[in-house]
Amino acid sequence: MATDTREGTTRGHTPLIVSLQTGEQAVREALAQIMKGLAPLDLTPEDAIAVELVLAEALNNVAEHAYPTHHAQGPIQVTCDFEHGGLNVTVADRGLGMPDGQAPKGNPQPVDLDVQDLPEGGFGWFLIRDLTRDLTYTRIGRENRLRFRMDMRSTKAG
């Protein structure tokens, strides 16, 4: 079992915490658990898409860059706390730090190019930056911590 969910809801101040070991299949499983854990919030389809996409990008980044080899796999912990109409998300890992100690700017990739010059990567951080706000990255000791907030348009949880 690669993932472990500690709480089933994020109502009030009981955050949803999902832990996983890196690996692409583990990312899929963790996303499924997170989306299931957030189901009580009754997010709009559009918000749910944004949450799953941002978390997928954040977790894939950790799997690819913080733990770049099979020998250096490690834990990732995702915390989602629903508060004041939005999700406060923390993604923590114990892998390599970000280059220059900063999260990438995530500039939009150019698209008005000849087909052969089109970018095949670099979309991930753009999507994360575009769909979140108040993003911070800190490395304390051996732990990387990425935090951001996602405003949810409407949910039954209020």
Add this chain to the structure above:
Amino acid sequence: MKLSTQAEDDIFVITVMEDRIDAAVALAFKEAMRSHAEQAAETVVLDLANVNFIDSSGLGALVGTMKHLAPERTLLLAGMTAPVEKVFELTRMDTVFRMFKTRQDALLAQKE
């Protein structure tokens, strides 16, 4: 990566038979597309109706597929679900790909 191929007249229709094109399958998807599209003539229609999640790795694989097919062969996308369309809109890749609501729409547009 499960794909199914169908030739309609001289148009190649490839249907993705899985519900996610994400980091776990992006490379396999790109390779499968290459081998499936090998016998394609001018036009390849990729039916994405079964796909309800794509991430940036999957998007990169689609761009890579289009680059591989060009310039002789054109890739048309069809049947995009809302989550897939959203990623294309956000990254402005909807201005790069030719997209059709359904595979029938894509085929009709080619016959005109």
